Amino acid sequence: MNAIWWVAIPIAALAAAALGWLLYRHPSSAGRVLFGIDAVLMAAATTLVILAVTASPAGADPAALAAGSSVPGNWAALLGAAIAVAGSSIGAAIAVAYTGAAALAAMSERPELFGRAMVIVGLAEGIAIYGLIVAIILIGKA
Secondary structure, X not given: OHXXXXXXXXXXXXXXXXXXXXXXHOHXXXXXXXXXXXXXXXXXXXXXXXXXXXXXXXXXXHXXXXXXXXXXXXXXXXXXXXXXXXXXXXXXXXXXHHHHHHHHHHHHHOHHHHHHHHHHHHHHHHHHHHHHHHHHHHHHHO
């Protein structure tokens, strides 16, 4: 399994370099390539969600499952934890993008605002920490 990473990481690095070159040379065609990559990733994510929801619990007896025995699973709590982390991370990224841009603009005019600006950017990062705390609580209950 670890051998896959020795192949996948250089391929991903080469693909990122090629995409960067394509963005530099042909911005319109690079947008189409990015859209295609996003479509493939969305299909893969949808497949993983379907497999996670329909999978039987690990260590469950196949004979008991075939007989109709109900085995409680904790997939819903784990899916909720994943959604909490993903949503809070995306929200924090958006918040940091806007507050960071505004902080840089303010600091370019008045450099003494550095401390205050970084506090605001740090508060925006707190959103991701809250999502992580919610995920830890959900995983602990699962």
